[in-house]
Amino acid sequence: MSTTQEPVPALTRLLSRAVRALGRAGHPVDASRLAADGWAVLRHDHPGEAERLNGVLHYLARLPGNDPAKETRMTAEDRPLDVRSEAPARRHTLIFETWQSLGDGEGFVLINDHDPKPLYYQFAAEHDGEFTWDYLEQGPETWRVRIGRTAAA
Template sequence: MTTPDRIIDVRTEIPRVRHELIFTSFDKLPVDAAFVLVNDHDPKPLYYQLAAENPGEFTWKYLEEGPEVWRVRIGRVATS
């Protein structure tokens, strides 16, 4: 049985806390697990930061693309 993805809704968090919460959640994420990020804007800059700091270690799939809510499934994958 598959465990549902954890939902991390940062819309009510103050901006300076959002990235810390997201990166802490990613750091604790086991390989082959994922969480769904819910945000009030396109988190594309976060994608670039994850890519720079964790190249090849994550997946990124938009589930909803605005205009008011963005949902992105972020997963951790094994590195070779």
């Protein structure tokens, strides 16, 4: 590495290469957790670098064996959040804002045009034990996931 490189972008590139290699080596869940942890560290102060790791999470989500934990709760009060017409750069912000607005035990149903598995790992990196995740529909054109806030959150 050249001494003229900025450390955060250089480390983000290294982490991106490493977690992609870990995922291809048969450990996509571990790789996704590491990438999401990096994303959580960077997202507020270095959003461009966090977005790079978000792209890596989307790559890892397509690898075989990448199945995040699933929860099994849903209520009739869950409101839908359809992000399919939102710009991709806005989607995760909107989803996190919606989750933050929930009361204990409440949830919403995310409607998306691709598997939101990267989002699961981002929630786990920032809100481990505070959210629930339940796939209601898994493509091929529409994914519906109930995302909830636990009473402990």
